Amino acid sequence: MSVADHNRSHLDGKHRRLFPFWQSGTTSSSPSSPQNHFQFQNQNSRENDAASNGRSSSKLSSVAKSLLPARRRLRLDPANSLYFPYEPGKQVRSAVKIKNHSSSHVAFKFQTTAPKSCYMRPPGGILAPGESLIATVFKFVEQPDKNEKQLDQRSKVKFKIMSLKVKEGTDFVPELFDEQKDEVVIERILRVIFLKADRPTPALEKLKHQLAEAEAELELRKKPQVEISPKVVGQGLVIDEWKERREKYLARQQVEAVDLL
Template identity: 30%
Template sequence: MNAELLEIHPRELKFIFELKKQSTCSVRLFNKSNNHVAFKVKTTSPKKYSVRPNIGIIKPKSTCEFTVMMQAQRVAPPDMICKDKFLVQSTVVPAGTSDDDITPSIFAKDDVRYVEENKLKVVLVSPPNSPVLSPINRTLKQVPAYEPSILKDQVLRKVESLTQRHTVTEDVESKVENSEEANSAKNLEYKTRKDADEPLMNVGYKARKEVDEPTTDVEHKTRMDVDEPTTDVEHKTMNDMEELKLVKDVSEMKSKLNELESKLSEAEVIISKLTEERRLNAQERESLRQELTLLMSKRVVRKVHAGFPFLFVCMVALVSVMLGYLLNR
């Protein structure tokens, strides 16, 4: 059985979840073996997360960290449960292997190569000191927690005032009925009942009006107070997001410009080397041409000096014939 290659901490990726805000998490890898180990990070949602670096080489008994950034989300998942997962693959590679040498075939499983796989879960954590959140249209809206208590206290106060006024009218009726004189009692009873009924109706109407008006005023004020901070918070968050995006875009542009400048400098160095090599090749070609011309001239001179001319041979032959003729005579 193969020994464990990497020790991973943490085993769960915890992200502080806030709407329309990015969140990051770092993972540390420790190479427990005595060999060089290559690793690769995969995820089930590549568009949602960004891993830097997603591949690398870890030396023996050394550590390496990679950062996972979760993109800003507009909708919260149900019950703050995330089913996304990450897979960390690792395998032994020869010493001297670089990041550019890492290919998908290295992590292919076969009978010869051992590939270790570790699965990491994603856990969403609510931010500390978060306000009371209420789901509205599948989004979270900030609502002050003291709103229902204010309404409840005001309604209870109005009900107590109504009950006190009603007990006073009942005491007046009982005193009038227990009076000694029947005739005067009847008149007083009629008057008091009439007088008592009218205040009761007025009290009931006023109480209802007073109860309805404060509650509606309180509801209107609380709604205004809730809507104004939420709009201000949303406006601020939008401005902050835009500023963050601008800063991020500027930093990306700067990094791209630096990369282009480095590439241009490298290209200039390569061009200068090529021009120098071309000049040297031209000089070598010219020297070879001169040597070739010298060799050709020397060969022609040798051809001229080697052997006898044809006229000289004819003269010698003629002289020899004449000498032979004279000698034979």
């Protein structure tokens, strides 16, 4: 063997010891190899796709949630319309029963597209869970134009009823709905429908019944709360109010007699 061949063989062995991945028949596991670099790119791509899909799913779920109808807190009767007797040139009344069927206190508020000719009593309030009331709606019916029919059953006037979840003990003020706009739910938009006042119909009879109930509720709220039950003191003794007053009077008379002596 020549000296050159000996030196070449010595150098090849040295290179194999220093850089074993150069040896033939050996697969490199270094991340700098083309195969591992491709696998690394695929892994990053999968991770990016997963993150992108997660963001897309979150965005889609939020959009779907915004498109879903809000859960109503109030039950209305009638549910979609306000019925008024048709009497041109007069102020007529309608009624709607509002019941809170949620498990929390709920504030409600009316709005109308014709505030100059309509108003509500009450215009808003707070209902406890399960509580209900009958609201009265007043509307002035204008005389029809020459081109209009004498009785146009559907009016362009609309009423909107909104609700807001509140804490127990909250006092009702209309500003509540401005301060918490994001929590306000539009319960219903009620359309005005006129009924012939001289023609009995189930809708007209129901309206008359609800108006009578609303008046009775209003009178009941106006009356002061009078304690009609007898007073119970001591160990369950029932004391008649007149007897109690008489005993106080006799005791006062005895004191005055002692002073005179």
